[in-house]
Every structure is written in structure tokens, then in C-alpha cells.
Amino acid sequence: MADIKVKLYDFQGKETGEEILDPKLFGVEADPELVHEMVTAQQKNSRDVIAHTKGRSEVRGGGKKPWRQKGTGRARHGSIRSPLWIGGGITFGPTSSRNFGVKVNKKVKQKALAMVLSDKVANDKLVLVESYNMPEAKTKVLQTAFSKLPNKNRPTLVVTKNAEENIVRASKNLPRVETINFGSLNLVDLMKKEYLVINKELLKKVSEHYL
Template sequence: MAEVTLYKIDGTKAGSITLDDHLFNIPVSEALVHEAVVYQQANSRTVIAHTKGRGEVRGGGRKPWKQKGTGRARHGSRRSPIWVGGGITFGPTKERNFSTQMNRKARRKALAMVLTDKVVHEFFVAVEQVEVKKGKTKMLKELLSKLPVAEKKTLIVLDVENKEVARAAQNLPNVTTIPVNSLNIVDLLANEYVLISKQTIDTLTNMYKNE
């Protein structure tokens, strides 16, 4: 059974808590984690680049010159891809689809692997509670300074209703907040530390206990 130190809000140790093995103590597969990252990034990708083909470019309705008798090559439109200002052949278009498929259980297993890695390397910090009154950034900064996450890039995992902490973290460049039901592998890997309350750990465990 995996165990982590439980901290009080003042930074002192309050003991330790035992974590669920199905979520925090499983073998890590780099290949599966990589697949999950590619899946999330590809499915959130927005296609912007778009080139116009000869049927989309403005103009070109009239034949540039007659078919015979000019001594020049035959052309039917000024918007042919071989003309300057013509359409583009095989260019990027907005119809491209980068989405991929990945089994839901595999995605969740990959997330559990990253959580396991955070626990093993002591980048998973559990506290009794994460509370900031009136969404004050100064109070959150003071709280974090007393914990192992001080001055580190940190992901704070919150209960859905904890909006005060989310507001307080907006002015801290190294701190990101995320609701527990939106926790994902990309945000976990993008931050060195994970800060989470005991209650949120229980919520997260219950979400994944049947997987």
C-alpha cells in the first residue's frame, strides 16, 4: 500500500495517509502514458491552416486566351495551380481530422501511472485542506510557501465547489488549479508537483474505484 505524508495547512506534518493501490501503486508503462498524451493533444487540436484549391480561389472563370493560333500553351483558367495566384494542390485544409481513438480504461490506467510516479518520486503532496478566504492570492502564496511545493510548478487539484482557491491562484504563474473531475494526464505531466486535499483524494479514489 502506498503512503504519503499528510500536511496541516500551516505546513507541519499531521501524519500519513494510505492511498488506493488501484490508483497510486501500479507499474508504469511509458508507452501507454505516451499514447494517452498523444490522444489528448490530438483530440484537442484545432485546425487553422487552410489553403484554397482552384475551385475556391476567386476569379478564373474566363479562358485567358483562345485555344489555338497564339503560339502560347493552352490554358483554361488563370486559377490553375500552375499559375501565380492560382489554387493550391495538396495544401493543408480545414477538413483535416487529427482525432485518434483510445480505450477509456487504458486512458484511466495511464493517468493512474502518472499519479503513481508522482507518489514514488514524492511529488504528490497531501494536505488536510486547501482553503483560502475571499480568493486572496497573498494567502495562497503564504500557504504554499510552508509546503514542499514552495516556488515549484504546482497543480492544485480541487473539489468542484472550491472556487476561492482557483481565483487566488490566477496571479501565481507557477500554480495551476483544476477540478478533480477534469484531472488529465497532460496537466499532470506539465506540473512538477500535485497538491491535493485529503477529501479530494477520497473523491478521486471513488471516481476510479470501479476501473
Template sequence: MTEVAVYNQEGLKTGEAKLSALFEAKLNRDVVQQAVVAQKANERHLIAHTKTRGEVSGGGRKPWAQKGTGRARHGSIRSPLWKGGGVAFGPRNDRVYKQKVNKKVKKLALQQVLSEKARANLILVIDSFSMEKPKTRVMEQLLQKLPLGSARTLLVLAKNEKAVVAASRNIARIAVTTAQDLNTVDIVSVKFVIFEKDALSVLEKMFAK
């Protein structure tokens, strides 16, 4: 079993903890890629939208006779060839990018990236973390005391702590989530992962189901 350092809320090392077999999965890059690509695709918010020639108003009448004018033949002023006409192959906000991934694959991908972090000694554990009031300064001081450098870090809590989330909002290099909401993209987007001790228990119960 992999051992990780345990710290208190003041950033002082209090001991070490052994991670469960959950963090010993073998990496399969195809599984991780499938989970990441699907999640990114499902998070897409489509804004850009163009109208086709069938949706642009006007242009029902042929602009001029087919023959005899000396001009190129046209059937509608809403052709993509015309200014103000429809757009051919433009972006559409009704395009479906959704991808379906089995729950088993999602779980497997998450377990594998967590295991990779554990093998690389990029996981830390904190006894507990809570705040009465959101204070960015307190969060910043903790991060400076931990062996993180300036690397992007994910703090995984056992339950949602609004004060902690608010205190982290102004610090670009840290993200906060709960064990229940943890996903593969969260893990691969950062270098270090800090688990609240109780969050590990929540995670193990999730994978035991």
C-alpha cells in the first residue's frame, strides 16, 4: 500500500497514512481518454449559430430570368454565394456532441488516474479542513506551507464547505470539489491532489457500491 503524508490545517506534518487498494489500479490510457473526451464533449455549451439558405428570410423569387440578361444564373438571393445569404457548413447550436460512457468505465478511469497520482507521490492528506468565514489569506497561508510550490492543486473535501470554496475562488492555482463530485478531468487538470481524511472514506464507499 502507498503511504502519503498527513498534515493538519496549519500545514504541519502530523504523520503518514496508508492508501487503500483503490489507489493501486493499473493505468489504461484508452479508458482514461474515453472518459475525458466524453466528459469534455458533454460539458460543451454551443453558442455560435448560423442560418442555412432555408432559414434566411426572403429570396423566394428568382432574381432575374435564367437567360438573356448576360448575368450569371441564380435561383435565389439567399444562396451562400450572395451577401446576406445563408451559410454553408457554418457552426450550429443544435449540433449534438454528447457522448455516452458506461458508469463502470467512468469509475475505472477515475481510479486509474488517482492511482497514477499516488504512484507519483502527488497525493497529500489533511486531517480536516473547515472555515467559519471565507478568508483567502488563510487558504493562501496553508498552500504556502504545504510542499506544492506553485503547481495547480485540487482540494477534495468530504462534504461541501461553502466558506472553503469561497476562500479558494480568488486563488488561481487551487480548485475545490467534494469526493462525491470528483471526476477524471478534475484529477488530470492538476498536479497535486489534497484529500481531506474523511473524503477518502467517502471515496472508498463510492467504489464499494
């Protein structure tokens, strides 16, 4: 199998060489069904359960029997919070105790991630830079750099680490740019953005973390 190579740039957009990538992470053949399955699982696991209705035992009031059982000519009732009454509890309504999460095999999840990263490389959507030369959190500096790099201010996901606050802060004013910690790479964020920008140091960390 031929080496998987990607061009290397400085932060001014000048090509400075090539870097060989690990085929286990950047040379995996795509399986659309598997990727779709893992994306769906991620979305389910991140779903917030908001809708919640109260049953008759949760609705306030209704402890007293509204009228006596016999002799009134009216239908018998035990509580004004019965689901039959306006303002009563809801029968079989949605509750916040529902769990939409699904179990995901770790190896399968990592394989799907490798497929998406491999697709970025195959389509020249991975931009590798020597380093993020950002001594200050200046949006203009970051915008200028991206205008000279292959992503050309297209929708971009920038891989960072905790210590790189300048690039994180500078990117907040760029509507098509998002940052993500190298340890939090995931299918949904990768697929939402057209380009992935990463530096040499973090490329090594990503390979160590996900293999």
C-alpha cells in the first residue's frame, strides 16, 4: 500500500513539505452504512429529554373527593386531577425519565471516525500546518491565515488543545469556523464542516489518542 501523504503548510499559507499519515487512521475504506449508524447513535446519545407531562399523582391538588359517591345523580369521581378532567393528569404522556441513548462499541466508533478522517484526506479537505502562529487572539490574523490556506475561509473545524486559547478566542468571530479539542473529535462535528485544520503536534496526539 502506497504511503498516505498530505501537504504541510506554514501559517502564512506557504507549502513547506509533506507529511506521511498513519493508514490505520487516515487510510480506512469508507462504509457509509456504518458511519450513518454511528452518527445516529451520537445524535441519540446527545439528545436532551425536555418534554415532560405530569400524571394524576404529580398534578397539584385533587386530594379530596369532589362529591360523595352516591345520591347526587352525577357520575362518580375520586379526584379532580383524574385524566378525564380539564387540568387533570396526562395519561401515557412524555416524561423526562425517558432514555434515548444507545450503546456503542468503542472499536466500531473509532473505526467510523477513522473513515471520516480518511475521507477528509482523500478529498484534500485536511489542512496540515506546522503550528498555529497566534501570539495574540486576533480574529483578523486568523482570517488572513485561512484566506491563504487551502480552506479559503470555507466551513472549517480547527483542532486545538487546552493551552491554545488565542486561536479559540480568535475563531469565535468567524461564523464558519469552529474549534474542537483533539480529544473530543466526533463524527457529527467533522461532517458538519468541509475542512479540518490541524497542526503537526496535534496530528501526532490524535494518532496516539484514537489508535
